[in-house]
Amino acid sequence: MGIEQLYIIILACIVAASCSLCGVYLILRRLALISDAISHSVLLGIVCAFFLVHDLNSPILILGATITGVFMVFLTELLISSKRLKKDASIGLVFPLFFSVSILLINLFAGDIHLDQDAVLLGEIAFTPFRLLSLWGLNLGPVSLWVMGGILLLNIGFVLGFYKELKLCTFDRGLAAMLGFFPTYIHYALMSLVSVTAVGAFESVGAILVVALMIVPPASAYLLSRRLSHMIGLSVLFGILSSLLGYFMAFYINVSIAGSMAVMTGVLFGFVFIFSPSQGVLIKFLRYHKQRLRFSANMLLIQLFDHEGTDTEKTENTFSNLVIHMKWSYRFANTVVAYALQHGFINRVDDYLSLTSLGREKARHVSVMDT
Amino acid sequence: MKDLLDDECSVIVQDLTVAYKEKPVLWDIDLKIPKGVLLAIVGPNGAGKTTLLRSIMGLIKPAAGNVSIFGQSIKKQKNTIGYMPQRGSVDWDFPTDALDVVMMGRYGHLGWFRRPTKADKKLALDALDRVGMLDFSDRQLNQLSGGQQQRVFLARALVQDADLYFMDEPFVGVDAVTEQAIIGLLKELRNQSKTVVVVHHDLQTLSDYFDWVSLLNVRQIAYGPVKDVLTNENLRTTYGGRRAFLMANQPFVD
Numbered sequence: 001m002g003i004e005q006l007y008i009i010i011l012a013c014i015v016a017a018s019c020s021l022c023g024v025y026l027i028l029r030r031l032a033l034i035s036d037a038i039s040h041s042v043l044l045g046i047v048c049a050f051f052l053v054h055d056l057n058s059p060i061l062i063l064g065a066t067i068t069g070v071f072m073v074f075l076t077e078l079l080i081s082s083k084r085l086k087k088d089a090s091i092g093l094v095f096p097l098f099f100s101v102s103i104l105l106i107n108l109f110a111g112d113i114h115l116d117q118d119a120v121l122l123g124e125i126a127f128t129p130f131r132l133l134s135l136w137g138l139n140l141g142p143v144s145l146w147v148m149g150g151i152l153l154l155n156i157g158f159v160l161g162f163y164k165e166l167k168l169c170t171f172d173r174g175l176a177a178m179l180g181f182f183p184t185y186i187h188y189a190l191m192s193l194v195s196v197t198a199v200g201a202f203e204s205v206g207a208i209l210v211v212a213l214m215i216v217p218p219a220s221a222y223l224l225s226r227r228l229s230h231m232i233g234l235s236v237l238f239g240i241l242s243s244l245l246g247y248f249m250a251f252y253i254n255v256s257i258a259g260s261m262a263v264m265t266g267v268l269f270g271f272v273f274i275f276s277p278s279q280g281v282l283i284k285f286l287r288y289h290k291q292r293l294r295f296s297a298n299m300l301l302i303q304l305f306d307h308e309g310t311d312t313e314k315t316e317n318t319f320s321n322l323v324i325h326m327k328w329s330y331r332f333a334n335t336v337v338a339y340a341l342q343h344g345f346i347n348r349v350d351d352y353l354s355l356t357s358l359g360r361e362k363a364r365h366v367s368v369m370d371t
Numbered sequence: 372m373k374d375l376l377d378d379e380c381s382v383i384v385q386d387l388t389v390a391y392k393e394k395p396v397l398w399d400i401d402l403k404i405p406k407g408v409l410l411a412i413v414g415p416n417g418a419g420k421t422t423l424l425r426s427i428m429g430l431i432k433p434a435a436g437n438v439s440i441f442g443q444s445i446k447k448q449k450n451t452i453g454y455m456p457q458r459g460s461v462d463w464d465f466p467t468d469a470l471d472v473v474m475m476g477r478y479g480h481l482g483w484f485r486r487p488t489k490a491d492k493k494l495a496l497d498a499l500d501r502v503g504m505l506d507f508s509d510r511q512l513n514q515l516s517g518g519q520q521q522r523v524f525l526a527r528a529l530v531q532d533a534d535l536y537f538m539d540e541p542f543v544g545v546d547a548v549t550e551q552a553i554i555g556l557l558k559e560l561r562n563q564s565k566t567v568v569v570v571h572h573d574l575q576t577l578s579d580y581f582d583w584v585s586l587l588n589v590r591q592i593a594y595g596p597v598k599d600v601l602t603n604e605n606l607r608t609t610y611g612g613r614r615a616f617l618m619a620n621q622p623f624v625d
């Protein structure tokens with residue numbers, strides 16, 4: 001593996017980790033849509049700042065982009081507080097405006113600006129190794145790695161440093177305000193961080209896929225976590241895992257790296273959604289079936305118990321009667337009987353079923369519980 | 372009702388008016404809450420009870436009027452106040468457990484950046500014990516019943532170790548045993564000469580539970596010790612015609 005590939009992989013992991021960190025709070029605050037809005041709005045800042053400094057690599061671009069991101073959030077909140085529009089409508093109203101204006105600007109001045117629309121939407125992480133940072137003649141590796149590394153540190157610093165404050169402001173804004181933790185400032189600090197991260201990630205993965213990286217790994221982590229700290233850790237893990245898997249997928253079937261990364265976040269989410277041990281679809285399905293089986297076995301025992309020692313025992317307590325009496329399918333009756341046999345509750349001689357002493361005990365116990 | 376001296380009071384509210392839009396939801400409220408009482412705020416839905424608590428705590432900016440707490444502005448007194456919000460004001464699906472929620476009550480004392488210590492954890496566990504929820508300390512918040520959640524939030528208020536408590540409808544959705552346990556704790560706080568302000572809806576238990584009462588319906592209808600204030604006349608003004616229905620077979624002796 002060449003050094004360029006290594007650069008790309010490291011960068012992909014850093015981007016994913018940064019996005020997952022701030023994404024956790026977007027999910028918890030039900031602000032998933034804001035990430036979409038911010039990532040589209042920052043483009044306007046980038047374009048405007050570019051006209052100012054005429055240099056695509058200037059840090060002014062990041063500053064400009066962050067400011068537009070936060071400004072967009074401010075505008076939407078202004079609209080929301082007017083109480084004329086709902087939250088989603090307000091967000092959906094503002095950011096397409098920002099985005100379309102910037103696309104128009106790019107179109108108009110396409111000659112001067114080396115921003116093309118594909119790069120804006122999908123990023124160009126594959127080109128990152130070619131823009132190297134050199135200081136005093138020293139080659140320090142790709143610029144993006146430095147920029148994005150700085151952004152990752154910022155994210156880590158914010159999420160760890162303000163851990164308790166972020167938690168309280170997200171969980172119970174009222175108490176946070178009362179205790180003097182300024183939830184509004186924390187909110188805007190978070191929005192600035194999301195903007196900075198979106199700008200940084202934008203170059204590598206584009207405006208649309210940033211959203212996948214910010215939202216999907218935290219959403220997967222949310223399904224598995226009972227504690228905030230676990231959610232943060234898992235979400236970074238899922239982010240990094242998606243970028244690694246995505247990179248190798250892109251490599252082997254020769255498709256867009258950013259696209260593959262985003263697909264992998266989705267694949268991981270699907271995996272968690274199905275296999276999560278506490279809330280997964282699969283476990284719920286299995287649990288349901290196990291419960292149904294146990295319940296049916298109890299019904300069987302009670303049926304046998306009720307007719308034990310009566311005149312009709314020989315006809316009632318038979319397998320063929322079960323299918324008729326309990327309205328079970330032949331297959332399900334077989335499963336239930338097998339379950340009861342396996343647990344030593346019953347004996348079977350051809351069609352005739354009888355309780356063992358253990359089964360009798362169990363039947364007595366169950367019928368007492370029921371009444 | 373004799374006039375209270377200012378330094379006998381924990382809270383003094385003067386001419387408080389609050390409006391969300393143009394229409395005032397609280398109108399010209401005056402309130403002097405003595406130290407060491409259990410005070411109920413009573414009034415129909417939408418009367419402005421929650422708004423009153425939140426304005427006293429500085430969470431809502433009033434249109435007019437003044438609030439002082441122990442003779443100072445609220446900003447200087449944030450650690451002397453404990454708050455138990457009305458149900459539904461927090462995110463119930465947040466990934467957190469009972470102990471963690473109670474620990475949040477310590478955040479005010481910790482201030483910025485400091486993490487909770489072992490001592491804070493011990494205080495939180497003690498508080499959970501006092502509300503009878505010790506066995507549930509590591510239970511996820513959304514896996515607790517409504518009454519259990521109320522107890523957790525009561526524990527969180529207790530752990531704030533305040534001199535003045537505001538509780539918004541702590542008895543809603545709890546069974547009789549829990550209600551007795553909660554009122555027992557509140558009386559204990561009062562006996563430690565702390566002031567406890569509670570939004571309350573049940574007129575039957577008012578005189579058993581509380582020392583003072585404020586009858587509120589946008590304006591303050593009446594205020595003072597329960598036995599002076601709880602008259603048919605006052606209740607009729609507070610609830611309008613509806614009180615007749617509420618209290619039909621419970622005639623009050625004035």
Ligand SMILES: Nc1ncnc2c1ncn2[C@@H]1O[C@H](COP(=O)(O)OP(=O)(O)OP(=O)(O)O)[C@@H](O)[C@H]1O
Pocket residue numbers: 391392396414415416417418419420421422423457
């Ligand atoms: N954020 C808000 N914006 C606009 N109006 C509000 C807001 N919060 C409350 N109100 C209005 O203010 C009035 C008082 O509300 P408040 O929540 O203080 O009532 P309450 O006495 O606590 O009622 P409840 O017994 O139902 O809790 C109500 O008419 C309500 O509709």
Ligand SMILES: [Mg+2]
Pocket residue numbers: 420421422457539
């Ligand atoms: Mg209320």
